[in-house]
Amino acid sequence: MRFIAETTTDGVTERLFTVEGIDGTPDDAPGAVWSPAGADGPRPLVLLGHGGGGHSTHPSVLARARRYVTGSGYAAAALDMPGWGGRPTPPEYGPFNAEIDGLSAEGKPLGDAFARRGVVAAELAVPEWRAALSWLLDQDWIGPGSPVGYWGVSLGTAVGLPLAAAEPKITAAVLGLMGHETLAGDAARLTVPVEFLLQWDDEVVPRDSGLALFDAIGSAEKTLHANPGGHADVPGFETAGSERFFARHLAPAAPG
Amino acid sequence: MRFIAETTTDGVTERLFTVEGIDGTPDDAPGAVWSPAGADGPRPLVLLGHGGGGHSTHPSVLARARRYVTGSGYAAAALDMPGWGGRPTPPEYGPFNAEIDGLSAEGKPLGDAFARRGVVAAELAVPEWRAALSWLLDQDWIGPGSPVGYWGVSLGTAVGLPLAAAEPKITAAVLGLMGHETLAGDAARLTVPVEFLLQWDDEVVPRDSGLALFDAIGSAEKTLHANPGGHADVPGFETAGSERFFARHLAPAAPG
Numbered sequence: 001m002r003f004i005a006e007t008t009t010d011g012v013t014e015r016l017f018t019v020e021g022i023d024g025t026p027d028d029a030p031g032a033v034w035s036p037a038g039a040d041g042p043r044p045l046v047l048l049g050h051g052g053g054g055h056s057t058h059p060s061v062l063a064r065a066r067r068y069v070t071g072s073g074y075a076a077a078a079l080d081m082p083g084w085g086g087r088p089t090p091p092e093y094g095p096f097n098a099e100i101d102g103l104s105a106e107g108k109p110l111g112d113a114f115a116r117r118g119v120v121a122a123e124l125a126v127p128e129w130r131a132a133l134s135w136l137l138d139q140d141w142i143g144p145g146s147p148v149g150y151w152g153v154s155l156g157t158a159v160g161l162p163l164a165a166a167e168p169k170i171t172a173a174v175l176g177l178m179g180h181e182t183l184a185g186d187a188a189r190l191t192v193p194v195e196f197l198l199q200w201d202d203e204v205v206p207r208d209s210g211l212a213l214f215d216a217i218g219s220a221e222k223t224l225h226a227n228p229g230g231h232a233d234v235p236g237f238e239t240a241g242s243e244r245f246f247a248r249h250l251a252p253a254a255p256g
Numbered sequence: 257m258r259f260i261a262e263t264t265t266d267g268v269t270e271r272l273f274t275v276e277g278i279d280g281t282p283d284d285a286p287g288a289v290w291s292p293a294g295a296d297g298p299r300p301l302v303l304l305g306h307g308g309g310g311h312s313t314h315p316s317v318l319a320r321a322r323r324y325v326t327g328s329g330y331a332a333a334a335l336d337m338p339g340w341g342g343r344p345t346p347p348e349y350g351p352f353n354a355e356i357d358g359l360s361a362e363g364k365p366l367g368d369a370f371a372r373r374g375v376v377a378a379e380l381a382v383p384e385w386r387a388a389l390s391w392l393l394d395q396d397w398i399g400p401g402s403p404v405g406y407w408g409v410s411l412g413t414a415v416g417l418p419l420a421a422a423e424p425k426i427t428a429a430v431l432g433l434m435g436h437e438t439l440a441g442d443a444a445r446l447t448v449p450v451e452f453l454l455q456w457d458d459e460v461v462p463r464d465s466g467l468a469l470f471d472a473i474g475s476a477e478k479t480l481h482a483n484p485g486g487h488a489d490v491p492g493f494e495t496a497g498s499e500r501f502f503a504r505h506l507a508p509a510a511p512g
Contacts, residue, residue, distance in 0.1 A: 200471070200480075211467070214482070215456070223491070224456075226470070226480035235479070237504060244500075248493060 001135040008037045012069045016057075019079065019132050027087055029128045032056050033077040034065040035141050042143030044250035045136060047129065047170070048078040049152025049160040051177075052114075055085025064151065064239065071243060074149075074250065075142050079132055081159060082124040092120045110204050115182040118158025125159045130167050137169065147250040151242055153177040153197055154204070154231065165189040172249035174242045177202065177231060179209025180216050187216040194219050195245040197234055198226040205231065257391040264293045268325045272313075275335065275388050283343055285384045288312050289333040290321040291397050298399030300506035301392060303385065303426070304334040305408025305416040307433075308370075311341025320407065320495065327499060330405075330506070331398050335388055337415060338380040348376045366460050371438045374414025381415045386423055393425065403506040407498055409433040409453055410460070410487065421445040428505035430498045433458065433487060435465030436472050443472040450475050451501040453490055454482040461487065 005016040012034050019029040035043070046068050048061050055061075056078035065076035083089045089097070096117035103110050137144045148170050152160040154177040164173045165186040173190075176197030180187070194217050198210040214224045223245075227235050261272040268290050275285040291299070302324050304317050311317075312334035321332035339345045345353065352373035359366050393400050404426050408416035410433040420429045421442040429446075432453030436443070450473050454466040470480045479501075483491050 198480075220484070221491075222484060223493075224454075224480065224482035226482070228476070228478060235477075237479075240500070241497075244496070 001132065010066075010070075011037050012066055013037045013039070017132075019128050022127055022131055027082075029079050029082070029087065029125075029132070030056055030085060031077060031079040031132055032065075033075060033136060033139075034069050035075040036069055036073060039075070039141040041141065042146045043073055043075055043141070044147045044149065044246070045075045045077060045133075045142050046149040046151055046246060046250070047133065047160075047163075048076055049129075049150065049156030049163075050078060050081065050084065051152070051154040051156050052084070054155075056080045057085075067239070067243065068246075072247065074246070075136075077132065077136055079125070079128060081121055081155060082128075083121070084155075090120065090124060092124075093117055096120070109206070112181070114204060115158070115179060118155060118178070119182050121155065122159045122162040126163045126166060129159070129163050133167065133169055147171045149173065149246045149250050150175075151246075153234070158183070161190070162186045164192065164194075172246060174245060176225075177205055177210070177234075178213060179205045180212035181209060183213055184216040187213055188218045190217050190219045192219055193221040193245075193249050194223070195242060196222060196224050197238060198224060199231055199233060200226050200228045201233075202231045257388065266322075266326075267293050268322055269293045269295070273388075275384050278383055278387055283338075285335050285338070285343065285381075285388070286312055286341060287333060287335040287388055288321075289331060289392060289395075290325050291331040292325055292329060295331070295397040297397065298402045299329055299331055299397070300403045300405065300502070301331045301333060301389075301398050302405040302407055302502060302506070303389065303416075304332055305385075305406065305412030305419075306334060306337065306340065307408070307410040307412050308340070310411075312336045313341075323495070323499065324502070328503065330502070331392075333388065333392055335381070335384060337377055337411060338384075339377070340411075346376065346380060348380075349373055352376070365462070368437070370460060371414065371435060374411060374434070375438050377411065378415045378418040382419045382422060385415070385419050389423065389425055403427045405429065405502045405506050406431075407502075409490070414439070417446070418442045420448065420450075428502060430501060432481075433461055433466070433490075434469060435461045436468035437465060439469055440472040443469055444474045446473050446475045448475055449477040449501075449505050450479070451498060452478060452480050453494060454480060455487055455489060456482050456484045457489075458487045 068074040068076045099113040150173040157175040157178040164170045172193045174195045196214045324330040324332045355369040406429040413431040413434040420426045428449045430451045452470045
């Protein structure tokens with residue numbers, strides 16, 4: 001892991017970094033971490049898992065990171081998922097991508113192939129996220145032992161839910177826009193508070209499958225936020241909703 | 257309608273009032289309205305519909321009213337539902353109460369009888385709420401044309417959902433803990449933003465029935481908040497969630 005660039009804009013310092021290929025992923029994973037300008041001392045960290053078509057510095061990721069930094073004083077960090085953000089398409093995606101292309105051409109729902117590709121993405125990406133997280137927590141402007149949240153829906157949940165199930169440093173997670181078929185086992189192992197976003201008319205994830213995944217989550221505190229509209233139509237007020245969820249669960253670490 | 261008592265405690269003025277029996281309800285409906293001490297000029301009003309076992313000045317209603325008044329500067333008002341809070345049991349409840357008593361004695365879910373009694377409660381109570389609302393909006397510390405919210409779950413939704421469907425002065429509603437069997441028709445007529453609370457393990461309202469009622473709501477903006485636990489286990493953080501919902505939808509009326 002190494003930093004490769006640093007810029008500060010409007011009170012937010014952005015550091016780009018690289019996670020060297022590990023555990024079978026041949027290419028490096030580009031990442032970015034944002035913090036208040038001049039920050040030192042411990043603060044909560046929120047990991048941001050982008051969706052399909054996104055990447056670690058996609059405008060939607062940047063906007064969310066900026067709100068966490070300027071509104072809450074947190075640090076935020078994102079990684080490019082394998083096959084996104086300029087990373088080469090892993091050969092394991094081949095059959096799924098062919099199926100997804102075919103379904104798209106026929107105007108059919110992608111749910112199943114989309115979910116099964118997500119399993120492969122998680123296998124590749126979870127070790128990268130865990131390595132990056134350990135390294136980020138060693139930075140003195142985040143700090144070991146700081147509370148860690150995860151926010152990611154759709155592809156961000158395909159990777160983030162197994163990540164949150166495997167990584168005990170993650171203490172709260174906003175997930176959603178995925179179904180239960182490929183994720184129920186990991187969901188049952190979750191113990192941290194979860195806010196789960198579901199789109200009532202999701203054309204990618206059938207409603208019953210999303211409800212079943214919420215049902216499968218093992219955490220004692222889990223809260224479902226469902227709204228009308230399709231996969232990409234999560235209403236803007238849920239952005240503030242996620243911030244309040246993290247405010248409840250990521251109490252700032254004690255100074256010093 | 258007439259005021260019968262006024263007290264001010266810790267910055268909140270409470271006025272008790274009476275809605276004289278109308279439209280077939282032979283007895284008067286006791287009510288209470290809370291506002292900031294010394295308030296004059298228009299402000300949003302939130303109507304608070306109590307649940308079964310509650311009444312207009314139940315501690316849970318008082319606590320919520322106080323938050324709206326001191327936190328948001330709103331007025332809040334509540335009425336005793338027919339048959340609650342010392343009001344005589346309407347004879348129309350007789351067969352339902354007998355059935356509910358029998359089901360309770362057998363430890364069975366109350367859903368159906370509970371819902372059908374709610375239909376009768378709404379027929380009796382909706383005219384009382386509408387009369388009270390018109391009169392309250394004439395008070396110069398609330399004001400005609402002020403935005404009006406409704407908050408009520410369980411019995412508060414059995415009455416409040418038909419009320420919100422019938423009363424165009426209501427501009428946003430928090431509802432929940434009821435099923436679709438008796439309320440789907442009124443739900444389809446709703447047009448105002450709705451936040452709907454559902455308990456995932458509700459022993460009174462089957463999960464699928466609650467989800468079907470959310471589905472039936474006609475409003476373009478509706479948001480479902482579902483949480484683990486039984487009928488009485490709505491988590492405390494939903495109190496603040498409802499406040500933010502009203503903050504989004506009950507913009508203060510212009511002064512003057």
